Amino acid sequence: MQNLLEDLKDTEVFKELGAISVFYENVDKELSTFPNRFGVFCKKGCGECCAHFIPDLTYLESLFIAYHVLTSEKREMLVSRLEERKGSTTAPCPFYDVNSELHCMIYPARGLVCRLFNSSFFLDKYRKPVFKACRFGGDDKDINLEFAHPDVPLMSKYGEELEGLYGNTTGTKLLTFSVLSEIDKILMLASFGKGA
Ligand code: SF4
Ligand code: SF4
Known part of the structure; x- marks a missing residue:
């Protein structure tokens, strides 16, 4: 799988992976x-x-x-986790690992909501940024801003940016329904690239 990106380079998927990669870099930085x-x-x-969420x-x-799964040293184990949980709607997330420090087997590739949870504000009905702390295990702290902070990280802003990225769709699917299909698609496109 070392040359997977090379095999994809003339495809739309190559551009799409580039778009989301840059987006995540910016989100993580902010x-x-x-x-x-x-x-x-x-x-x-x-x-x-x-443990309570997909x-x-x-x-x-x-x-x-x-793409991350296919290029991971743990590829076989990650794919079998996905296959075991294919179509499941019940927690935990297939990539939850109770024994690892970060508890996520695909941490660098985790989705936007996983990056934003307990790290961003939402807008209330008056369009005021509000932070509600995670109730599972974080600091039990809500932040109420008394005045507008135009630069606070907002879930809605990141969500809109994500939807507007090159090639993206507005709809969503549970991870347990969507990732295996994308694995199949990448493998098929890469096999065409090899033959080109
Ligand atoms: S993808 Fe990773 S961070 Fe997101 S819910 Fe699953 S295990 Fe947690
Ligand atoms: S404190 Fe909340 S957001 Fe942070 S890891 Fe625990 S459950 Fe997740």
């Missing part, structure tokens, strides 16, 4: 200051969100996870 800026930290060793993903998020 959210990196959130804990210290707002004094919100996840409890050390906690992974309760992943993320809904747009097309590009699923594609990015599929």
